[in-house]
Amino acid sequence: MDFAKELVLRMRQKNKSHVGYGLQTESEALVGHILQNMAKSPMPSFKTDKKNEKDCLRYRDEGNQHFVAGDDQEAIISYTRSLAYANTHQLMANARANRSAALYRKKMYKECIIDIQAALELGYPEDKRKKLQERGLKAMTKLNQDKDKDREDSEDSKSDEDHQNGTNGIESLIITDSIENGDKKDISDVEIKQEDDQDKFIKPRYLLNPEVMSVPYGPSEEAPANSKGLSIKYSEEYGRHLVANQHFKPGEILTVEKPYCWVIYRDKFYTHCHHCLEKSSCLIPCSQCPIAQYCSEKCRSASWKLAHHIECPVVNVLLNLLNVEEDKIRMVMKIIRLMITVTSGGKNIDDLRKDMAIAEANLDNRTAGFTDAGCLESTSARSALSLATNMTTRPLIGISAFACISALTAMLLATQTKFFGKKYQLAELKDVDKVPDIKFCGSIMLRACVITSSNCFSIQPEPGIKVGSGLYVAHSLYNHSCAPNTFRHFEGLTMITRAMQPLNPGEQVFTGYGADYSYMPLAKRKEKLMEEYYFDCQCPACVNDWPTYATILEKHVGSIRKNKQLVDRLKPYKQRLLNNKYDIEAVKQVLEILYSEPTVAKPCEEILHAVQYLRCYYLGKLHKSK
């Protein structure tokens, strides 16, 4: 493998561009070389994890045991697995009928009814139908009772109106008719559609006013997902980064962006939708594989069209082949998804080749990957492939490992799918120069490895729960600080970044890469940032070794309590919050005052409290959930 080593070295030496442009030739040669060697070597047989009765029954038994033990949540997950592996209508019906029992006990009546209806439609055995129908009618009664109770409790007259007008999805369906009029005794007559179930979570308060989701100063011309109040800059020290050119108040939005592409984490396969990443207890499986589950028909078909028709056979083989660390599997899932997205499912490989040539001709680091319209576009392949690669700072061994992963993935795409126009035999890849598309795409996947490893964000539709990972193009320009001046949260897959404190023109905006001073000691942060992102953080928390949150609170570090004048200035806002815990404007005023006061040292206990409040508000943690 001396040739491969030499190529990796050459890539490092040749890398003049900050974003790793100019390496296409070496990258193709490297991946092609590995691919060719793979094709010539004996490969293990590719096992796929197929739907089958044995696993279906195994998971059903497991679910039954959880159900008997009273652990309904685990029972639901096991029955979902059983459904995923079911390869006949009968087995599917059984899995859904069993899951409906656990859902009923968990008082998830809507989901229970959906499962019962599906089980009946799938031909649940005649002798057991009656019991299932009875459960369904009981669930409908309970659902109606809940609905009536909600109506009574509701202070929101608009929402009441919606219920009466029948505009509120499942809750206003014919359930009432079927029970009150007695003319629909069979639950299968009930028209409940899974895809209509939009009403799963209570929205955080700030979303009640749609105005508040727009960026101040309007969208930036250079990166439309960002506010115009942010500029893209480049420096040797920071690479590309974002700097405020206007004042932002705490809580104001800086960037709103959907992911360019995203994947679900493996440990969420049977609890969250493979497509929208929402949690669901009523998941339905991909018709082909046991891996992907969906919250609705709509998500299932959207995902199939978008990427899963290609991913389905490849990921399935991979999970069996790479019986190794989780992070490798994650990496492969990410690069396949990025590959599929940048080529529109393999249809635009030629266009991508031309686009990459245009992008590589631009040697200006600041505007790398800008579209012909002159912007870094959240939906553009050129922009997505221009993100930081850290090629010059990565260890050689890391680049080599990524090249092997890319070659393997290219080989699987070629042999397991028609991504390259037809399904190839492994032997056909022995002369890799004859299949230039495979070599080219392999090299794009090598780029995808280095880009995704330095730029992806965990997606947390529910605060604190990491469900998947996404590539957000404009957000990828945010540098890290261990004491960031912004914070991010999610509305579904959309990531929103807000100012955590007042931001003034000229200030760089920073996000956190999961190494916050508040909970992680300095040495650990340094190690993590160097290992994963290849830089030495010089933020104030690192330079001054700020204490962690626990110490700040315990020792009242930086507290303003002795500054009587300042305490008096803040009193009215404290009172406003005591009167109304949702008075977020009062918290913002507190932050404006604390940051404008030169005597306030950082870190400061009171600033921490105010910032925590602000974050909780936007993360929806101040709001009670159902």
Ligand SMILES: C[S@@+](CC[C@H](N)C(=O)[O-])C[C@H]1O[C@@H](n2cnc3c(N)ncnc32)[C@H](O)[C@@H]1O
């Ligand atoms: C998501 S990118 C951020 C944008 C990046 N600076 C660029 O040029 O595209 C992450 C990479 O930026 C660099 N970076 C992030 N924060 C940094 C900081 N505080 N100081 C220096 N470099 C930083 C590191 O190379 C890191 O791997």
